[in-house]
Amino acid sequence: MPRIAWRPGARSSPLLVTNETRDGLPLLQSARVATRATWNRTAYAAARRLIADFAPDVVHLHKLYPHLSCAPVTAARDAGVPIVQTAHDYEFISANPFDHTGATVDHTHTRLRYRTLNTALYEVRKLRHAPQVDAWVTVSNAMANTYAAHGIPARAIPNFTLVPTGPAPRFEARSGALYAGRLTVDKGVDDIIALARSVPELEVRVAGFGPLAHRVSRAASRIPNLVYLGFLSLEGVQDELRRSRVCLMPSRWEEPGPLVALEAMAAGTPVVAYDHGGLAEYVRQAHAGRVIGTEPMALAANTAFLSTDAEEWTKMSANAMAAIHDTHSPDAYLPEILSVYAGVTGRPAPAQRPRVLRAVRAA
Template sequence: MTAEKEASAPEDAPLTVLLVHNFYQHPGGEDRVFEVEGEMLEQRGHRVLRYTLRNEEVDEMNRVALAARTVWSRDAYREVLEIVEREGVDVVHVHNTLPLASPSVYHAAQDGGAAVVQTLHNFRFICPGALLLRDGELCHDCVGKSVATPAIQHKCYRGSTAATAAVVATTAIHKAAGTYASKVDRYIALSDFARGLFIEGGLPADQIAVKPNALQDDPVQGPGGEYALFAGRLGKGKGIQVLLDAWSMDPDLPHLKIAGDGELSHLVTEAASGDPRIEWLGWCNGDEMAQLMREAAVLVTPSMWYEGWPLVAIEAMGLGTPVVATNHGVFPEMIIDGVTGSLVPRGDAGALGQAVRRLLSDPEMLKEIRHATWELYRERFTREINYLQLRRIYADAIARRNGEPTPLPSPEAARPLFVPAAGHARSSPPVPVDW
């Protein structure tokens, strides 16, 4: 390690950052965050390298070889170590290791002298299925267990006993070996809610920072409109049936546009054929989706599972479009009930419909809510704020790697609480974002 790396660098000093990501077979939000954060760092003068693997290789491997590599990849260790040493990497920021990268990349980064940061995009560390959802119901059976045996029993990863056992074994082995406590300098949880679950699951509290995901660009406030919008994958856990039930129960709800596709598209097709208020748009590209959100009166996200940090919701907020969402998981940290949107009980179609009608019942109130939503985004969630959070996390990780642990700041010191628009009182203060 060079003398320069032995001392903590100033927080505004350019860094060499190696981003590590194992792409899934189907593109998703983690892939997008990997790309967005890399570009954000490059735009601010940092040198960004990328080490990526793709799960297409899995199809060519037998089960024994894949299980062994899931626990420890000699190739990934060797290749990451070589990059870190050759390029003088300051921080190795890992997004996903499953299954081809493996936790061996943490060891390689540390052996090469770099600090290690891991973003916890999902709940894989405490739930082999990653979603804390089983058979449509929330499930915490494996949280806090040293070995997640219920997951094996229920085949929670890819519906396979063998594949689930490999994931469970990987986590259990590296927990027992101290990998997660000693080889990672900072974890990034996407919300305080998630941070609490990871602490319950065994990760060290003083190593978990909270930073949400950033958007590609900061949106510009939109004009709004008269229709409700659902935007996202039409899959299990997204509350599609709850959404459709709400419109079926209430003839006074407005036009509903559904943008997205997935395995539950047949439910949307059936509902749209019998209700002229419901319009299915299919899959929309980024520009089309932004325009839909800009012109919507409200975004509806009745998720049945715990979302990580739904980019569609934060993008809507950046456009000034309020969000009606399930009152659990991350949403109470994103939305101030009655000020920037509404929070409703999980699975309650009647409450969902009432919340939408209430928001649209008073045009002047809706105008104030749109402005408050946009202001909250500007105070909490812009790319500049997100970058400063990430840079602080990197500085803390480097300090810890150099033997200078720095405690996380208290949540109260993170940012000033958002002040709601005149005439509105929030039911409870939003949870501040850790820096």
């Protein structure tokens, strides 16, 4: 049975920045974060200790930047351990992680310092990180096709979430529509505000934080059926999904495979999504909602329909939960990822669940 180490997390290296704190960092601390993003000596030493102590057959890497840099990759290569990298966005083919086009310079981010750092880190990822990876995994077929088009062949293994242990609330026990996630332009937040205006009889709830939080808050004070819930815990989001009839995901970027869509499906909540990336793939393959063109009026019409048609809603709710059992469960994920490990180690995949060293995810 293989021993598998996942990348060291924030406990192994002091956490200097998170998505919530990065905009308020003083200049000197921002410079320190940028320097560590290109090479983090502390993370390298911690990774070497972890590898020596655990003696893994495989090091499986996820999101390393900006906190950990490419240090864990180099540590694994120096120790002679095969490396599996799961890509959760487009950071290995574009300077901006949300850009699927392969642009080597970030022209997208609104802040110059982030555009500069993204552009510099892309060179690190391209020249020092990617060449050391033995096997690539993406979280959707759409993403795998994009990576292959840019010279990185990858195996698509869909994301998973926990399988629900009980029945989901029925149509009659629910009301309204929910958006949960980052409050940004590329997530389609403006379209959700427009939806609330155009369907006044539907309560539209928004949970999350981000650059557009103030815009959502102001809109909620003026639109009676728009409710801003602020930031919620995972449990809070799950509770909201179970009481909502529709999950809104009007992402305007090629979203690779969002967990919120799977959490909605696990709650038996149909998803209305724009036709982009792995998000559309998840919903379409499961028949768990509506995949539509990038058009606010279509978003409003399809959301209004699903929130009032009990027969169609019930079919999609059942489809969603079935897909979690069949395609997006830990039991579906495990044999796929073990097959990848077998490929890089040259050993057959074990019949039993391996011992896995888990770590805190870096911000």
